[in-house]
Amino acid sequence: MLEVRDLCMRFGGLLAVDGVSVDVHEREIVSIIGPNGAGKTTVFNCISGFYQPSAGTIKLEGQAIERMPDFKISRLGMVRTFQHVRLFNSMTVLENLLVAQHRRVNRNLLSGLFMTPNYRRREQEAQDRAVYWLKKVNLLEFANREAGYLAYGQQRRLEIARCMVSQPRLLLLDEPAAGLNPRETRELDSLIVSLKEDYNVSILLIEHDMSLVMGISDRITVVNQGRPLATGTPEEIRGNEAVIKAYLGEA
Numbered sequence: 001m002l003e004v005r006d007l008c009m010r011f012g013g014l015l016a017v018d019g020v021s022v023d024v025h026e027r028e029i030v031s032i033i034g035p036n037g038a039g040k041t042t043v044f045n046c047i048s049g050f051y052q053p054s055a056g057t058i059k060l061e062g063q064a065i066e067r068m069p070d071f072k073i074s075r076l077g078m079v080r081t082f083q084h085v086r087l088f089n090s091m092t093v094l095e096n097l098l099v100a101q102h103r104r105v106n107r108n109l110l111s112g113l114f115m116t117p118n119y120r121r122r123e124q125e126a127q128d129r130a131v132y133w134l135k136k137v138n139l140l141e142f143a144n145r146e147a148g149y150l151a152y153g154q155q156r157r158l159e160i161a162r163c164m165v166s167q168p169r170l171l172l173l174d175e176p177a178a179g180l181n182p183r184e185t186r187e188l189d190s191l192i193v194s195l196k197e198d199y200n201v202s203i204l205l206i207e208h209d210m211s212l213v214m215g216i217s218d219r220i221t222v223v224n225q226g227r228p229l230a231t232g233t234p235e236e237i238r239g240n241e242a243v244i245k246a247y248l249g250e251a
């Protein structure tokens with residue numbers, strides 16, 4: 001479903017990403033790992049349309065997207081979270097999920113002004129979908145609380161719910177376990193697996209928490225200093241000499 005080939009991204013004199021290729025198939029969890037500064041987030045920013053890559057191709061369901069802006073890419077069914085949570089802090093938890101669907105729901109200003117039956121039906125569907133996902137991520141009791149007052153782990157779950165109300169086929173998660181305690185990480189683990197198994201969503205994940213990555217990934221791509229180092233199953237990666245060396249080098 002996602003096919004990234006020979007991706008390069010240059011910032012002035014720095015080649016931050018140099019020849020990275022990644023595939024994500026239907027209902028697959030693929031992780032990108034690598035030491036700090038390896039280029040993982042830059043790969044994400046290219047895939048999700050935040051950056052135009054300096055070279056390489058990116059195809060989503062066969063369609064070239066490497067020159068497409070991010071809002072168009074999300075309409076094609078690929079959405080992302082960010083390394084640092086980006087919510088509307090002064091809106092309620094529920095409002096955050098309604099705003100995320102607004103572009104899809106409120107297409108026609110006139111139908112909104114006159115509250116046509118069609119408009120009301122779509123508003124109701126958006127509300128139902130928001131409540132559904134709040135239940136799923138255990139945040140329903142906080143629906144009317146301002147998002148900025150949620151604990152950090154709850155904000156991370158709200159971010160995932162915000163992605164899911166737009167009914168994506170491919171979800172990009174940038175370090176979703178960062179800052180979570182062990183119990184929250186276990187909950188995140190089962191949430192991600194459920195997105196794949198119960199909702200047919202494919203997942204591309206950047207994560208430093210190795211037990212999470214090893215436990216849920218179907219395949220892993222390792223990058224080091226912008227370059228691809230290895231691709232394989234968790235078992236293959238765990239035993240890969242070059243990978244072990246790159247990580248030991250960091251420590």
Ligand SMILES: Nc1ncnc2c1ncn2[C@@H]1O[C@H](COP(=O)(O)OP(=O)(O)OP(=O)(O)O)[C@@H](O)[C@H]1O
Nearest residue numbers: 011014016034035036037038039040041042043083
């Ligand atoms: N907008 C930018 N302008 C200039 N250099 C950048 C930019 N974004 C990233 N870089 C550089 O590119 C390299 C790769 O950074 P990137 O954030 O992609 O790494 P990462 O693997 O995601 O790191 P981490 O695991 O610490 O989040 C780094 O040297 C970084 O300083």
